[in-house]
Amino acid sequence: MKSNDKVWRVLSAVALLLIALALSACSMGGGAEATVDDAGSDIPVITVTLGDDGLGVPAETPSGVVAIDPSAAPDAFIARLNDGVTTEQLTEALASAQEDPTAALALLSLLGGASNTTDGHLIVDLKPGTHAVVILGEAGAQVATFTAGEASGATAPTPDxxxxxxxxxxxxxxxxxxxxxxxxxxxxxxxxxxxxxxxxxxxxxxxxxxxxxxxxxxxxxxxxxxxxxxxxxxxxxxxxxxxxxxxxxxxxxxxxxxxxxxxxxxxxxxxxxxxxxxxx
Ligand SMILES: [Cu+2]
The missing domain is CATH 2.60.40.420 (Cupredoxins -  blue copper proteins)
Incomplete structure (x- = not known):
């Protein structure tokens, strides 16, 4: 078996899992305009949207500790683009990511993503710079980029x-x-x-x-x-x-x-x- 076939098969299985999770979580809402809100704590919430015009995220967000609410797109993942990488380069690399993710992985650092959360979001510590929210779907990749600027000043939660x-x-x-x-x-x-x-x-x-x-x-x-x-x-x-x-x-x-x-x-x-x- 060619290695690319193996990658495709593994990623297909992962995609099935993600789709199942998306279906289980899709009643959580979304569709509103992408915003940065205050969660009521000192951690700002960056809301991801998914509508007819595709994936949405605020163009500018704080850096540092932030919450990202991907519940409108629960199979989305968050990435930090390497210095100098453009949205166009990333989009091109992602187009073939399901066959071979190595080209895309060379352009970014993956920051995670989460489904089935109690509060609809995950918390990450963003470095200043360009980031992306990405969905890899059967119809290809959807990408929304944003720039993390001033530090939020928020502190990370204490883990259990x-x-x-x-x-x-x-x-x-x-x-x-x-x-x-x-x-x-x-x-x-x-x-x-x-x-x-x-x-x-x-x-x-x-x-x-x-x-x-x-x-x-x-x-x-x-x-x-x-x-x-x-x-x-x-x-x-x-x-x-x-x-x-x-x-x-x-x-x-x-x-x-x-x-x-x-x-x-x-x-x-x-x-x-x-x-x-x-x-x-
Ligand atoms: Cu592993």
């Missing part, structure tokens, strides 16, 4: 749960209690990483999930898991925050991203899988 993403594992508590929890997600690896928190279907195993990813198809109906929460890819060194309220139960945590320095197999196949128990 800290997860380090490494090559290839999750440093994550084995057990947390139910109720809203602020998660801090740190990529401490050398590769890009994401975090999908899923509930395996009755009788399904991690091997079933890996087999689905390897086949790139849903051969026997739906995937052998339900999505509970998703954190979109972070580049090495990047940190984000999100509040999730996971019901009590047993969860499996996986990274589906392809190993770009190896055989393009998903990180989960390299052992980037963890179990999480949420107690009452």
């Amino acid at each position: 749960v800290v997860v380090d993403l490494v090559d290839f594992n999750f440093a994550i508590p084995t057990e947390i209690s139910a109720g809203p929890k602020v998660w801090q997600i740190n990529n401490k690896g050398q590769q890009w990483h994401e975090m999908a928190i899923v509930k395996l279907s009755e009788g399904a195993t991690v091997d079933d999930v890996l087999a689905m990813l390897a086949s790139g198809e849903e051969t026997d109906g739906p995937p052998p898991f339900e999505d509970a929460a998703f954190w979109a890819p972070n580049s090495p060194g990047e940190t984000g925050y999100v509040t999730w309220d996971l019901p009590a139960g047993e969860y499996t945590v996986l990274c589906f991203l392809p190993d770009l320095t190896g055989d393009f197999s998903p990180h989960a196949a390299h052992g980037m899988v963890a179990q999480l128990t949420v107690t009452e």
Whole structure:
């Protein structure tokens, strides 16, 4: 199999997951004009919109600690453009990102993205400079860029749960209690990483999930898991925050991203899988 085929298949599986999450979260609203609001704390909220005229985001935002509300486009991810990279260059690179993401990844740092949050947003610490909100869809990439300027002066939330993403594992508590929890997600690896928190279907195993990813198809109906929460890819060194309220139960945590320095197999196949128990 050509490596590009493998990338496509893995990304197709990721896309299925993202679409499922988007459908589950699409009742959360959106469509309003893109704004920067005050969340009631000192953290400004940057609202992403998605309408007939595409993806929208305020042209100028604070830098520093900000909240980004992608609930109108829950499969969007946030990126910082490398110095000198233009929107046109990024758009061109993203056009082929689903076949091979390496060209796009060379132009930016991925800051994450989140679905199924309790408050509709994720929190990131933006450096001054050009950023983008991106959706990779079947119809191609949608990109909205914005410039982070003056520092917000806000402080990052105090996390309840800290997860380090490494090559290839999750440093994550084995057990947390139910109720809203602020998660801090740190990529401490050398590769890009994401975090999908899923509930395996009755009788399904991690091997079933890996087999689905390897086949790139849903051969026997739906995937052998339900999505509970998703954190979109972070580049090495990047940190984000999100509040999730996971019901009590047993969860499996996986990274589906392809190993770009190896055989393009998903990180989960390299052992980037963890179990999480949420107690009452
Ligand atoms: Cu990973």
